[in-house]
Amino acid sequence: MLYHPVKAGNLEIPGNLFLAPVAGYSDRAFRSVCAVWGADFAFTEMVSAEALVRASEKTAGLMEKGKAEKLYGIQLFGSNPVVMSKAVEIVLSRYEPAVIDVNCGCPVPKIVKSNSGSYLTKNPDLLKAIVGAMVKKISDMGSFCPVSVKIRSGWDSSSLTWKEAAFAALEAGAEMIGFHPRTRAQGYSGKADWKLLAELSRDVHSTFPGVPVIGSGDLFSPEDALSMLQETSCDGVMFARGAMGNPFIFSMTKELLTNGRYTPVNFEQKIRTAFMELAELVSDKGEKTACREMRKRFCAYVKGFPGSAEIRNLIVQAESLEDYRRIFAEKGLMLESIFGSGM
Numbered sequence: 001m002l003y004h005p006v007k008a009g010n011l012e013i014p015g016n017l018f019l020a021p022v023a024g025y026s027d028r029a030f031r032s033v034c035a036v037w038g039a040d041f042a043f044t045e046m047v048s049a050e051a052l053v054r055a056s057e058k059t060a061g062l063m064e065k066g067k068a069e070k071l072y073g074i075q076l077f078g079s080n081p082v083v084m085s086k087a088v089e090i091v092l093s094r095y096e097p098a099v100i101d102v103n104c105g106c107p108v109p110k111i112v113k114s115n116s117g118s119y120l121t122k123n124p125d126l127l128k129a130i131v132g133a134m135v136k137k138i139s140d141m142g143s144f145c146p147v148s149v150k151i152r153s154g155w156d157s158s159s160l161t162w163k164e165a166a167f168a169a170l171e172a173g174a175e176m177i178g179f180h181p182r183t184r185a186q187g188y189s190g191k192a193d194w195k196l197l198a199e200l201s202r203d204v205h206s207t208f209p210g211v212p213v214i215g216s217g218d219l220f221s222p223e224d225a226l227s228m229l230q231e232t233s234c235d236g237v238m239f240a241r242g243a244m245g246n247p248f249i250f251s252m253t254k255e256l257l258t259n260g261r262y263t264p265v266n267f268e269q270k271i272r273t274a275f276m277e278l279a280e281l282v283s284d285k286g287e288k289t290a291c292r293e294m295r296k297r298f299c300a301y302v303k304g305f306p307g308s309a310e311i312r313n314l315i316v317q318a319e320s321l322e323d324y325r326r327i328f329a330e331k332g333l334m335l336e337s338i339f340g341s342g343m
Contacts, residue, residue: 002229003257006040006212006236009146009175011098013071015040016236017225017250018214019243020178021075021101021150029280029290030297032066033273034243038250040236042072046103049078049087063095067280073099073148077106079115079126081133088137092145099176100138102130104151104165107184118184122155124168135173150178150216150238153196156185166200170208177204178238180216188241192217198232205233214238222253222262229257245300247273267305271328274301278324291320298324 006013019026019034019042031042044062051059063074074097078084088100104127106117120127127149134147149169154160166177181196182188194217201213212235215228220242228237243249248265255262277297281290298315302308314327 001257002226003254006176006214007210008099008148008212010144011071011146013041013098015254016212016214017041017253018178018236018238019043019250020216020238020240021046021073021103022240022244023106025244025297027062027281028064028066028284029277030247031072032068032280033277034247034250035066035068035070036276037247037273038254039243039247040071040250041098042066042069043075043099043101044072046075046077046106047087049076049080049084052076052087052090053083060094061284063091063097065096071098073097073101075101075103075150077103077111077116078130079119081126081129084130085133085137088134089141092138092141092143097145099146099148100134101178102127102134102147102149102169102174104149104169105178105180107152107187112184118152118155121151121153121165121184122159122161124161124164127165128168128172131169131172131174146175147173148176148178149174150180152184153179153181153193154183156183159183160196162196162200163203166204167207170204170211174211176212176214178214178216179234180240182217194218194228194232197228197234201233201235212236216240222249222256225249225253226256245270245274245297245303270301270305274298275324278321282321287321288319291318291324294318294324 006016017040019039021043023045026045047059047062074091076087103117104120111117112119138145151165153162179197179200181193197215204211204213214236215234216238219225219239225237252262278294295316299312302311318324
């Protein structure tokens with residue numbers, strides 16, 4: 001079966017459809033919506049270990065569990081094994097993540113310059129030290145929380161160190177690998193090289209039996225997920241940009257993998273879900289901040305529908321819940337059927 005549970009250490013995740021950690025998107029509100037629409041597991045936005053150790057209030061807010069989430073993972077980034085170990089101690093004493101992930105994939109210059117993110121993919125020795133320190137701290141605390149890493153294929157096309165990075169992490173005690181087969185230099189351009197994902201899946205399965213490999217990169221439809229699973233023998237798929245404004249991709253993919261077909265969602269379902277996400281965001285961040293942050297997200301929800309360009313022009317000016325209501329009321333939509341009397 002292509003849709004199946006995933007086991008990472010002592011943890012069993014009920015299915016193999018993951019939401020990636022995406023800065024500016026995978027907050028509690030969006031993760032909750034994805035959980036409602038069938039995501040089996042989601043990661044937080046990346047959290048700075050340094051900021052966490054310095055007791056940053058903003059950082060703490062990134063790690064709260066979403067209302068609809070049963071299982072979730074917290075992703076940390078950093079380059080100092082001691083600091084990462086301290087961050088793990090703080091995380092496990094305050095929150096209940098099912099997994100703690102190490103970001104080894106972020107290509108953003110300010111992250112890379114701090115020797116974090118995708119820098120770690122090209123420095124397997126440092127990655128091994130970080131994972132080892134985290135695993136030891138978890139063990140010392142009497143926890144069984146697995147550590148995972150999310151890596152890229154390398155620094156650039158002349159420095160493909162994905163296998164060395166993955167094996168270094170696994171030798172240090174990591175129990176799940178997420179792999180986005182693009183280099184740091186590619187960023188999000190070009191094509192993800194699924195052949196590398198197939199190689200890593202084969203090598204990990206033969207050398208570290210039972211360790212799951214979760215694939216990412218160019219997953220924009222249920223058909224993409226099906227193809228990745230069939231072509232690479234990876235254990236699960238991790239949606240990132242393909243889930244933005246499209247949390248329905250989880251339920252549709254699950255349908256496709258189990259039944260061979262799926263039912264697309266309609267415009268009303270999309271808008272109803274967008275307002276659900278907005279309500280969650282208002283609860284977390286207040287109306288003003290939430291309404292501004294939802295502009296880009298609402299634009300993603302309406303993409304592809306007739307008249308969407310005009311709707312997007314209105315959305316980018318929305319400042320309040322009433323503004324969002326008015327936009328869709330003017331389009332003749334039945335407001336009560338979309339977001340109910342409570343919105």
